[in-house]
Amino acid sequence: MPFEPPDVLLLGPGPSPTSEAVRRAQAAPLLGHLDPSFLGLLDQVQQQLRALFGTQNRFTLPIAGTGTAGMEAVVANCVEPGDRVVVGVHGVFGQRMAEALRRTGAQVVEVRADFGASLDPAAIAAAVAAAPTAALAVVHAETSTGVLTDLEPLAAIARSAGALFLLDCVTSLAGMPLELDRLGVDAAFSGTQKCLSAPPGLSPVTLSERALAKSAARAQRPPFYFDAALLTGYFGADRAYHHTAPVSMIYALAAALDEVAAEGLPSRADRHRRVAASLRAGLPHLGLQALVPAAQATPMLTTICYPAGVDDKAFRARLRQHHGIEVGGGLGTLAGKVFRVGLMGHGARLENVTTALGAFGLAIEQQGREVDTEGAIRAALVAHDG
């Protein structure tokens, strides 16, 4: 019996739902990874990724792995053992970068803020100024909390210290405009299963010439799989075999990028903003509250605090089993206290907001609390049009 996945509306922190067109593209018969037609598609994918990252970097390509593999690629090329690296940590993905950097032998200085709070640029400036610093690393959109980091002051801090600026763009890419070149970001990684709405398994990565120079100058070569020079050998003009590109995933990514291009990134960003505002407008009617104020929050992911007495596991199990909806649980210090709602890519639609608010209301009522579900949906509809 072939596996038939149950019908689940993916409103968690990723994967987001994929479109019919993306799924159809992925199911096309394979080509070889050195086939001329496939290489043409790969060039087009790289060009479209450059547009979304806001960069001219020649090294802009999908790493064959998830977002975490992209993180490893950035770390492996841009940081050497002994390098002092300042990392902003206010969520699980900042912690993860700090951990990956320590494992590569870097001297990691964490600048912390509470989960759900924003990083303090003054604290980061002080940490960078305290000693010669090779790199500053932060998360753009913290998927564990929904905090969006203002990159402008941090980019200036990195630039004036001569440090590489490394960025986790997993959740922001394709959900809002990025301007890596204007800001002077040296390395960024993302994932395909968030605002791109392609399946998980690829990590778009971009490296500046400064980052590539750092990689080339390393005393010990980076791991074979992540070595920028070897990756350039395949993705660049040489077309030298390095790994067998995940052909069907690239088909899916290409189709997803075509959808982004057809919609236009500004419209897409606007769509994400509007559905996020719509969701937020409904929450108070259900006794729910966003963890992060709208002005500091990512539009694509909203972390929501439970009212006292609502049990996280029972709530999410009810959503999944009774309503066919996936949302994310809290991570780290927030586990059990919050749930996370992603309205990303193909999933960022008003009807998903109203469906979700309706299900949230019923699942909270099921735990014996009264809520105004109708009011929540009405407020969401009004906010979306306002």
Next chain:
Amino acid sequence: MPFEPPDVLLLGPGPSPTSEAVRRAQAAPLLGHLDPSFLGLLDQVQQQLRALFGTQNRFTLPIAGTGTAGMEAVVANCVEPGDRVVVGVHGVFGQRMAEALRRTGAQVVEVRADFGASLDPAAIAAAVAAAPTAALAVVHAETSTGVLTDLEPLAAIARSAGALFLLDCVTSLAGMPLELDRLGVDAAFSGTQKCLSAPPGLSPVTLSERALAKSAARAQRPPFYFDAALLTGYFGADRAYHHTAPVSMIYALAAALDEVAAEGLPSRADRHRRVAASLRAGLPHLGLQALVPAAQATPMLTTICYPAGVDDKAFRARLRQHHGIEVGGGLGTLAGKVFRVGLMGHGARLENVTTALGAFGLAIEQQGREVDTEGAIRAALVAHDG
């Protein structure tokens, strides 16, 4: 305009062609990577991979990356900086393992044989005996040459030296029975795009308890993405988030594993052997010769030497453009002198052999040489039934 891949018969060293069922499975709507239904599927995939590897290892799982990522995972967990590792090198993939090991800081001792020749067990025994050796690493089926390595004597050498035995099974898995536990193999990695006939992008990896103990005892932790302890956290009972599993690729792998189970591994191995014999029987009629004698060769991949005067690039371009067939070029010292024909998984069929021989004959004639294409096809048919 959505990308429509041209129709190409994949008879190179991978990817191999996928079945309709595998492609349909991959196109199913996504589930979350922590969804109970998806986790059930993941358990089933792990169990089926154990059967193909011939192991009870609890750590048997698909790494989210290509075969080279699986190699990195094996290297990262099983070898530490300073470890002496003996590597059998008689092709590109042995070279690649040696290179990955050097990059991790291992002291690599290469035992070389010519590309196309077999490794000499006596030379490997001598190299292992020369100094305390942490690991012995070889390639089971060298995809760059088509040489199959006899594992029995090498496993005995590793065992008696107390060295870990590390194995590249990229091309052998699912095309022939493996018996890792019986032999005492400690770590093996494979790919999905060879005899499994799933799309490229996943790497089945298995680690023995000895290998896991080595990983746990490392002074410096392995890279985050490849750390066996963290991977166990997700694939084991804890279901702790480590990476976002490539859901649609897992669907495809599960469908491919179902096809292997339905056919039965012995029948599948027999099918691979018969089509390889069939191909070999046809070659002399075209003035072609296999690089490796049948007794030392992989059934799934046959490397074929050009007769003098046949140009590699023109031959392969003609096959691809005129006949819609992909074969592989020579790698390393064999570049330009040979081409490589994979008859793997879903592609290991008699009709592909006759189609290929017919096209080879025409493409050679196109370079002004006379061949007996009809005789080649007749010999192939006879050999297949004999």
